[in-house]
Amino acid sequence: PNHFDLTYSLLQPGLTWNGTTLSAGWEQLRGNGTVAVQTPLATLFRQNGWADVFTITPPRGLRDLHIRWMQELPDAGPFKMPKLDLRYLDFASAGGQGRRLHYGCEFDADLSAGISEFFTLGVRAAHYSAVAFNATTTKLWVYVEVHY
Numbered sequence: 001p002n003h004f005d006l007t008y009s010l011l012q013p014g015l016t017w018n019g020t021t022l023s024a025g026w027e028q029l030r031g032n033g034t035v036a037v038q039t040p041l042a043t044l045f046r047q048n049g050w051a052d053v054f055t056i057t058p059p060r061g062l063r064d065l066h067i068r069w070m071q072e073l074p075d076a077g078p079f080k081m082p083k084l085d086l087r088y089l090d091f092a093s094a095g096g097q098g099r100r101l102h103y104g105c106e107f108d109a110d111l112s113a114g115i116s117e118f119f120t121l122g123v124r125a126a127h128y129s130a131v132a133f134n135a136t137t138t139k140l141w142v143y144v145e146v147h148y
Contacts, residue, residue, distance in 0.1 A: 006030040006037045006061075006095070019072035024065075031061030033096030049089050049106040050126035051137045058133060060101060061094030073113075079121075082113035091133070103133035112145075120145040 007030045014023030027047065029037040036057040047064075048054040054062055066089040073082040091103040106129070112122030124141045128134070 002035075004032055004035060006032065006035070008037050008039075014068075021068070021070040023068045025068075027062075027064040027066075028094045029057045029062045031057060031059050031093070031095040033059055035059060036061045036095070049087075049091075049128060050108045050110075050124060051106055051128040051139055052126075053104075053106070053128045053130075053134045053137060054091070058093065058103070060096030062103075063092045063094035063100075065090045076113075078115055079113035080115070082111065085110040085112075101132045104128055104130040104136075118147050120147070 007028070009028045010025065012023055012025030014021060031037070036059055038057055048062065066087060068085070068087045070083060070085045073084060076082065087108040089106045089108070091105065093101040093103065106126060108126045110122060110124040112120055114120050122143050122145070124143065126139045128137045130136045
């Protein structure tokens, strides 16, 4: 019964060379102040920060500027193919009435390595610094992946 026109946009160029991946991106889920683009079947954890602050797009939308550095590291004892993944994300509103709101920024880090052909161990951290959306949040995970 309602009519609105909201867009989703993503631009994310990257470069991989000799075990190093660098990328930067701009993502926008538009909002009009009442409703916003929602992705109910998506994993926003992967795209909009590991602190899970933006599991639902705010009514004024979400603009995400981000940079990522992923580095493959040399093997160290039992740890094979270790990787370091660092991300910085800056969040703001993307639509609605009035000036753009700066929601906050987030820093994410992940260090993982294989310990056999079947297991990967990792530690992951996320820190979101709130400005105008939600609360400052810090999360830390230690995880094991099983490959079969």
